[in-house]
Amino acid sequence: MTFSAIVVAAGTGSRAGGDKQWRTLAGKPVLRWSVEALLQAGAEVVVVTAPGDGERAAEALSGLTGWRSVDGGATRADSVRNGLAALDGPDNQVVMIHDAARPGLSPAVIGRLLTALDGADGALPALPVADTLKRGVGGDVAGTVDRADLWRAQTPQAFRLGRLRAAWANWPDDQTPTDDCAVVERDGGRIVLVDGEARLMKLTYPEDFEMAEALMATRMQTRPVQTRVGMGFDAHRWGSGTSVWLCGVEIPHDQTLIGHSDADAGLHALTDAILGAIGEGDIGDHFPPTEPQWKGAPSDVFLKHAAGLVTARGGRVVHVDVTLICERPKVKPHRQAMRERLAEILDLPLDAVSVKATTTEAMGFTGRGEGLAAQAVATVEVRVSAR
Structure with missing residues (x-):
């Protein structure tokens, strides 16, 4: 199935030490992992980078075809909007929005999203919360949060292109969504969950790279x-x-x-x-x-x-x-x-x-x-x- 994908790579990654999408992970740039996975699944890929980073993307993705880059905006929401504007598919075209900082994307997750989108307005991979959750105030525990029915949302998140564009058109300019599903949720859309994967972790802090390096190196070793x-x-x-x-x-x-x-x-x-x-x-x-x-x-x-x-x-x-x-x-x-x-x-x-x-x-x-x-x-x- 042919679909579109927007890979958001315009952030500064300051908590991870900066420029995390360009850092090398298990032998290749973080950004390349996700773009390769999406291209191999049949996607048309738009990579959203910070203004002036188009050449960095070209170097990181050298040898790959079927992708193009556009400049991002001041916020992630602005970058997603710029990516959507670069797509010219029909309203029923599937589009996935993915964070470059999640390099562990697998064909299985992509397949589950494509299947789940039938009959829904959006789909996202997620993992159930396994840890006990505490609410803290001023360094003290203020209560225990019931973790039943709580999930950790991941990306990519999948939608029909027309439905996502309509939801963004109705989103208030003075608010910032935490993810793309929140935009469709607020617009009355039905979002379904599919099984996520632990290796689809987000690279947020410097120590995350050590764990991801081990996971991705193992994945590379399984390839001939x-x-x-x-x-x-x-x-x-x-x-x-x-x-x-x-x-x-x-x-x-x-x-x-x-x-x-x-x-x-x-x-x-x-x-x-x-x-x-x-x-x-x-x-x-x-x-x-x-x-x-x-x-x-x-x-x-x-x-x-x-x-x-x-x-x-x-x-x-x-x-x-x-x-x-x-x-x-x-x-x-x-x-x-x-x-x-x-x-x-x-x-x-x-x-x-x-x-x-x-x-x-x-x-x-x-x-x-x-x-x-x-x-x-x-x-x-x-x-x-x-x-």
Whole structure:
């Protein structure tokens, strides 16, 4: 079933230490967990971010399709309204409103919500209150609250698009709802409960991340690991200069490589190899040479970005192999420093990094001393959803 979903990610998360939706949880950003779950369930997803955070969302959700972002407002209610305004489906279209701070969303919860919405105006996952509840006044217990029929509400909360819009239109401007179901409740709507899940906990305080990390890491371990290999190639012309950057190491030389950035062909080839392993295009897609901000930029920025995309998918780079093709400079005296630098950038053990050099026996553009070439292979492991 196709439906729409709004993921609210515009809050500051101050109680959790700030920016909790962008923090890494079990190998990928908190926001990505929920968006992936909704996309896999068939949703059209609108991510509501704070103004100016669209690029952060694009980085966190790199490689995913079927989503778009809009700017949020001053309050959560304003952000939900902005998300609703971005949807153009019919009135009977199902829409789910979800908090990015609840990364443990499962297909089972989504399925229960879709089923429960038949014959109701709204549905939400919830857990019965298990703890004894006390009312406190000034630090003293003022009474015990009967917990019978009390539930802990979670998200996503599901509605028909037209019904939710009508309820919001009738909501008083001087009041702030605690959740979206409260808006439909006040408008006379019938809300039904479905079974929630403990792992759908909300990340509110710093200590919540430790618990969520354990829960999500266990969830990741149940997904199969896929090994992928990517290849990269790069070449640059020689020009006048006094040094050259190769594999993150500056080498004194009577020439330099010409390029928009620092022209480190080794890092460029390796960046493309990692991007290729996860189907993320090439270095020019992420760092266009037409953009002045990358002029003279150190190429380790590009490599760290590519490795970060692997991490965001819950994966890791496990091995890299770079071959430099040139007559000069001599690479062997610097090869160990290059391996150490690559190991540092990628957080790999030294024996998982290889740097080699060869010549073309005076043939071709490298043999004639016109330029230098590099090729690279990267092996990555990513966890994939079962199909």
